[in-house]
Amino acid sequence: MKYISLFAAIFFTGITSVFGFGHEGHQAIADIARSRLNPAARAAVIRILGSDDLASVATWLDDVRSAGRNRGNMKGSEEAVAFNHRFPASANWHFVNFPVGSAEYDERSQFASDKDVVHAIDLAIRTLEGAAAGLTPLEALKVLVHCVGDVHQPLHCVSGYYDISNPSSPRLLPPDHFSLSTPTDAGGNALFYSKSQNLHELFDTTLLRRVLTGTGYKKLGEAAVQREAPHHSVTPGDYHRWSALWATEGVRLGTDAYQGLTFNLAETSPGRGGVPRLHRIEITLSAGYEAREAVVIARQIGEAGLRLAELLNSLHWSEP
Numbered sequence: 001m002k003y004i005s006l007f008a009a010i011f012f013t014g015i016t017s018v019f020g021f022g023h024e025g026h027q028a029i030a031d032i033a034r035s036r037l038n039p040a041a042r043a044a045v046i047r048i049l050g051s052d053d054l055a056s057v058a059t060w061l062d063d064v065r066s067a068g069r070n071r072g073n074m075k076g077s078e079e080a081v082a083f084n085h086r087f088p089a090s091a092n093w094h095f096v097n098f099p100v101g102s103a104e105y106d107e108r109s110q111f112a113s114d115k116d117v118v119h120a121i122d123l124a125i126r127t128l129e130g131a132a133a134g135l136t137p138l139e140a141l142k143v144l145v146h147c148v149g150d151v152h153q154p155l156h157c158v159s160g161y162y163d164i165s166n167p168s169s170p171r172l173l174p175p176d177h178f179s180l181s182t183p184t185d186a187g188g189n190a191l192f193y194s195k196s197q198n199l200h201e202l203f204d205t206t207l208l209r210r211v212l213t214g215t216g217y218k219k220l221g222e223a224a225v226q227r228e229a230p231h232h233s234v235t236p237g238d239y240h241r242w243s244a245l246w247a248t249e250g251v252r253l254g255t256d257a258y259q260g261l262t263f264n265l266a267e268t269s270p271g272r273g274g275v276p277r278l279h280r281i282e283i284t285l286s287a288g289y290e291a292r293e294a295v296v297i298a299r300q301i302g303e304a305g306l307r308l309a310e311l312l313n314s315l316h317w318s319e320p
């Protein structure tokens with residue numbers, strides 16, 4: 001039901017850009033990591049990719065997914081068709097929909113799945129370490145660079161779930177008060193603060209440019225690191241578990257992102273089994289909301305880049 005609700009939300013709201021920092025954000029994260037690779041990681045990346053230009057593949061997973069929906073610059077490409085055929089669930093690798101207010105990412109939860117962003121990162125790591133088959137090393141590297149970015153976008157880790165029995169006052173439900181079939185905003189994709197602007201897109205593409213300046217993704221990345229480096233520390237524990245810790249941080253930041261939202265009016269239609277289907281909810285952002293969250297996003301871009309470098313530098317790269 002989770003995916004049915006999600007795709008329903010996307011279909012009915014006519015959203016064109018979902019899941020993931022925009023191109024510039026992903027490229028900035030990849031470029032931060034590129035400039036911090038240790039010799040072993042740089043050699044392995046060059047062997048797999050032909051260069052250390054991680055930014056050049058940072059949005060490949062988005063492009064492949066778009067192609068599966070007949071859009072974007074890889075539309076109709078044999079590479080995309082073959083990949084989507086081999087990995088039909090890969091459209092889910094970009095996110096996980098934990099309820100707003102959850103304490104942590106817990107892989108035993110009904111909201112986690114072996115197709116979520118944490119597991120996609122894990123699959124890529126195991127592939128690059130020679131411990132999993134399926135993906136090629138090149139595909140694994142592309143997936144890793146992309147998904148480490150996505151897990152740092154807070155609205156890729158949480159979704160709001162609602163009681164919309166009274167559409168004129170939709171109510172955000174606390175965790176444990178609903179199931180996977182409860183109407184969801186799919187990571188803010190169904191929350192509209194104007195006729196055409198939704199909350200997810202605000203976090204993907206709009207906010208980062210509010211506080212980060214400079215032309216191009218390289219300058220953007222440098223600006224993000226400058227903000228974040230003083231606060232940065234290496235993620236504790238085994239790097240195979242880092243993705244779950246990053247998702248837990250995302251669940252908390254995502255929960256914070258729902259502070260300051262007012263839910264005004266839900267657009268619904270009768271759904272299957274008597275469960276109303278949610279199309280969109282009109283929301284109001286509190287004063288200062290965008291400025292507050294822009295700071296969070298700028299820091300997350302910096303963190304994602306630094307952590308991607310630390311992860312690549314930690315891997316036990318499989319020999320060819």
Ligand SMILES: [Zn+2]
Binds near residue numbers: 019020021061094150
């Ligand atoms: Zn993505």
